[in-house]
Amino acid sequence: MNRLLLAVLLLASCSAAPPDEAPERQVLVFSGTPTASSITTQQMFLPIINMLRRETGVEIRVQESTTYDALIDGMRDGSIDIGAFGPQSYVVARERGARITPVSAQVKEQGATPSYRGYGIVRAGSPVGSLADLRGHRVCYADRVSTSGFLFPSAALREAGLDPVRDTVPVFTSGHEAAVLAVVNEQCEAGFAFDEMVDRHLVERGQIQPGRLKKIWTSELIPGAPLAVADDLPEPLRQRIVAALQTKATADHLRANGFCQGECPVGDATAWGYAKVDDSVYEPVRAACRKVGWDSCTPGA
Numbered sequence: 001m002n003r004l005l006l007a008v009l010l011l012a013s014c015s016a017a018p019p020d021e022a023p024e025r026q027v028l029v030f031s032g033t034p035t036a037s038s039i040t041t042q043q044m045f046l047p048i049i050n051m052l053r054r055e056t057g058v059e060i061r062v063q064e065s066t067t068y069d070a071l072i073d074g075m076r077d078g079s080i081d082i083g084a085f086g087p088q089s090y091v092v093a094r095e096r097g098a099r100i101t102p103v104s105a106q107v108k109e110q111g112a113t114p115s116y117r118g119y120g121i122v123r124a125g126s127p128v129g130s131l132a133d134l135r136g137h138r139v140c141y142a143d144r145v146s147t148s149g150f151l152f153p154s155a156a157l158r159e160a161g162l163d164p165v166r167d168t169v170p171v172f173t174s175g176h177e178a179a180v181l182a183v184v185n186e187q188c189e190a191g192f193a194f195d196e197m198v199d200r201h202l203v204e205r206g207q208i209q210p211g212r213l214k215k216i217w218t219s220e221l222i223p224g225a226p227l228a229v230a231d232d233l234p235e236p237l238r239q240r241i242v243a244a245l246q247t248k249a250t251a252d253h254l255r256a257n258g259f260c261q262g263e264c265p266v267g268d269a270t271a272w273g274y275a276k277v278d279d280s281v282y283e284p285v286r287a288a289c290r291k292v293g294w295d296s297c298t299p300g301a
Contacts, residue, residue, distance in 0.1 A: 024058075024234055024236075024237060025058055025081075025233065025234065025237060026058065026059065027058065027059045027060070027061055028052075028056070028058050028059070028060045028061070028081040028082060028233075028241075029060075029061050029062075029063050029074075029079060029080045029081050029082070030045065030049055030052075030060050030061070030062050030063070030080070030081070030082045030083075030084075031062070031063040031064070031065045031070075031071050031074060031080045031082075031083055031084070032044065032045065032065060032071065032083065032084030032085075033065065033068055033071055033084065033085060033086050033089055033146075033225075034065060034066055034067060034068065034143075034174055034175045039177075040062075040064055041062055041063075041064050041065070041084065042062045042064070043265065044084075044265055044267055045062075045084060045265070045266070045267065046260075046265065047254040047259040047260040047264055047265060047266065048245075048249050048254070048259075048266060048267075048274075049062060050259050051244060051248055051249065051253075051254060051257070051259050052082075052241060052244055052245075055240055055241075055243075055244040055248065056237060056240050056241060056244070058237065060082075063079075063080060065080075066174070067143070067174055068086070068089045068092075068143045068144075068145040068146065068174075069145070071083055071085065071089060071093075072089055072092055072093040072096060072098065072145070073096075075093055075098045075100050075228070075230065076093060076096055076097055076098040078230065078232070080230075081229070081230045081233060082227065082228070082229055082230070082241065083100065083227070083228045084225065084226075084227055084267065085102075085225060085226050085227075085228055086145070086146055086147045086148075086225050087147040087222055087223050087224070087225060087226065087282055087285045088145050088146060088147035088150075088151045088285055088288075088289075088297070089145045089146070089147075090102060090226050090228055090282060090285075091282055091285045091286055091289065091297075092145050092297070092298045093228070094279075095294075095298050096298065099230065099231040099232055100228040100229065100230055100231060101228060101229055101231055101278075101279065102226035102227070102228045102277050102278065102279060102281070102282070103226070103227060103228065103229055103241075103242045103245050103246055103276070103277070104226065104227050104245045104246050104249060104274035104275060104276055104277060105223065105224035105225060105226045105227070105274060105275060105277040105281065106224045106225050106266075106267050106271040106273075106274060107224060107271055107272055107273060107274065107275045108271050108272055109272050110250070110252070110272055110273070112272070112275075113221075113224075114223060114224025114225075114226075114274075114275055114277055114281070115221040115222060115223060115224050116148070116194055116195055116196070116221070116222055116224060116225075117148070117194070117195045117218055117219045117220070117221060117222060118147070118148025118149065118152050118153060118192055118193065118194055118195065118218075118219040118222060119148075119192065119193060119194070119195055119198050119215050119217065119218055119219075120153060120156075120190060120191075120192050120215065120216045120217030120218075121180065121183055121190065121191055121192070121193065121198060121213045121214065121215055121216065122183065122189060122190045122191075122213070122214050122216055123183060123184070123186070123212065123213065123214065124211060124212055124213060124214050126189065126190075126214065128189060128190060128216060129216060130160070130216055130217075131156055131157055131160040131162065131216065131217050132160045132161060132162065133216075134157070134162060134167075134168050134189070134190055135162055135167050135168065136167070136168070136169070137168055137169065137188075137189035137190060138168070138169040138171055138187070138188045138189050138190075139164075139168040139169065139170055139171065139188055139189065139190045139191065139192075140171045140172075140173050140178075140179040140182040140183060140187070140188035140190070140191035140192070141153065141164070141170055141171065141172050141173070141179065141191070141192055142172075142173060142174075142175055142176045142178075142179045142192060142193055143172055143173070143174055143175070144172060145298075146176070146192075147222055147285060147288075148176075148192065148193065148194040148195075148219060148222055149176055149179060149192045149193055149194070150164070150172075150192065151285070151288050151289065151292065151297060152219045152220070152222060152288055153192040153217070153219075154292045154296065155288050155291045155292050156217060156219070158291070158292065171187070171188055173191075176193035176194055176197045177193075177197060177201070177202065177207075179191040179192060179193050180193050180197055180198060180202055180208070180213070181202070181207065181208070183213065184208050184212055184213070190216070195218075198213060198215075220284075222284070222285070223277075223281045223282050223284060223285060224275075224277070224281075225267065226277060226281075226282075227245050227249070227274060229241055229242060229245070245274060246274070246275075246276045249266060249273050249274040250266070250272060250273025250274065251264040251266055251272050251273055252272075252273070253273075254266065254273075
């Protein structure tokens with residue numbers, strides 16, 4: 001009897017998983033920031049999502065986040081596993097306690113540095129010619145946790161002697177597309193959005209005509225929008241995701257392996273792909289948060 005009991009116990013100890021080894025996940029959730037109301041996360045990232053499905057062998061469900069806070073809170077509470085962030089929303093997520101790591105960021109061309117710019121725009125015939133002229137006007141901001149749509153403009157407005165909330169009439173549109181179209185449709189005198197939304201996306205979709213807008217401000221270079229992965233995923237699975245996002249999330253790879261044809265959507269800027277980054281890349285964003293004040297940078301924290 002004792003020998004039989006010992007054999008059973010030994011068999012159980014051999015077959016049981018180590019207590020710190022998490023089981024493999026059957027489904028992962030991917031989500032992104034609401035940069036454009038008419039284009040979904042599914043549409044913007046489908047080739048990358050399908051590539052991840054093949055690389056991990058795991059089903060990936062896309063969850064549309066209608067606000068920046070929805071993505072941040074989803075990664076903080078563990079209901080989202082992979083997030084396509086803006087730079088500020090990533091920093092805010094970390095500040096709010098999300099256990100996530102940025103692994104890659106958008107680049108416009110192969111070998112380029114992950115970066116972009118924000119624009120301040122008005123209608124072509126507007127008398128507004130600089131940020132200082134915006135006092136008392138309705139100004140459309142993309143979101144309170146948008147890097148190019150509020151954070152960097154806020155820092156620039158302060159340098160011009162204006163408080164972005166008290167000295168303008170602020171309108172938060174929950175997206176860059178909405179901010180630009182509100183200016184075009186005369187709902188706001190000025191607005192802020194990321195460069196590609198103004199220069200390319202809305203023009204190519206026929207939603208605005210070339211020459212309808214005038215730029216009154218261009219930001220310094222902003223670190224590229226990151227893809228971040230939850231730290232608490234099973235490590236073998238997490239390593240497969242990180243490797244794929246750092247080496248295979250490019251238009252060239254996705255086309256060559258049948259995930260897309262022609263112009264290959266790899267994020268909201270129709271970039272060439274994603275390049276490896278780490279948390280230190282986002283120090284300029286933290287510096288901008290310090291400039292405007294962390295309370296303004298992390299609303300709801």
